[in-house]
Amino acid sequence: MNPRHHLHESTLMSYAAGALPPALGVVASAHLEGCAHCRQLLRDAEAIGAALLDQTQPEPASARQAAMREAMLAQLEAEEARDTPVRPLRPLATPVAGDTAASSHPDPLPVSLHPYFGPSLRTLRWRWIAPGVHCIRAASMPSLIMLRIAPGKCLPMHSHGQSELTQILRGAYNDALGTFAPGDMADLDEDVEHQPVTAPGVPCICVSALDAPLRFSGWLARSMQRFVKL
Incomplete structure (x- = not known):
């Protein structure tokens, strides 16, 4: 697998910082599993983040002040652990x-x-x-969906409320941005309007995460949106 479409640098920086919404983070992780290019960029982003963090650290405190600070942080962490479940910065470690x-x-x-x-x-x-379109929505994360679209299917023209990440797992589709095949990532924002057309041969299977509902151009697609919840 040699992906031609990758995660945007800003998405990788957010991922490295643990700042991506959970569903987007899951799809980003799925892409990173199969993309050596993006894994290297992620390592670079983590190195930059670590360097910036080091530069913003305050001057070393006295040993007594440092001990008091560590004790206070440990107490706060213990209280938080009792009150709220621990949530990792990333959805999953990248295998x-x-x-x-x-x-x-x-x-x-x-x-x-x-x-x-x-x-x-x-x-x-x-x-x-x-x-020609089937879907599975993750029970624990409704904004994370899997889609299976029949070959040669033309989807309605649409744009995006905020961000969308789509990882291609099987098959392919074409739109104004190019051809997206297995391993490719569509990292889209509200400025992108497109109309994917699935390639002939086999169904296109992909996993997607949405920050906000899609914006369909046609009245029929808009009228059906409340039923399909995309």
Whole structure:
């Protein structure tokens, strides 16, 4: 797999800082599992973040002040642990490419998606939402969805309320931005308006995360939006 479309640098910086919304972080993790290029950029972003953090640290305090500060932080962390569940900065650690956990099932899904959709495409139970379009919504994260779109299907023209990340798992689609094939990432924002057309041959299967509902241009798609909830 050699992706041609990657995560935007700003998305990688947010991911490195743990600032991506959870659903977007899951899709970003799925792309990073198979993209050495973006993994290297992520390491660079983490190194930059660490350097900036070092530059903003205050001057060393006295040993007594440092001990008091550490004791106070430990007490605050203990109180927070009792009151709220611990939430990791990232949805999942990014596995190394070729991880046996990701390849021990037929038609395996990226490891990052296992908690939400299971380990294999063969176990998915699709729900019909439109002619030629089926969907699965993660029960614990409604803005994280898997789509299966029939070959040669032209989707309605639409733009995006905020951010959208879409990772292609099987098949392909074409739009004004190019051809998106397995491993490719569509990192889109509210300035992008497009009309994907799936390639002939096999269904296009992708996982997507949305920050806000899509904005459809046609009245028919808009009227159906409240039923499909995209």
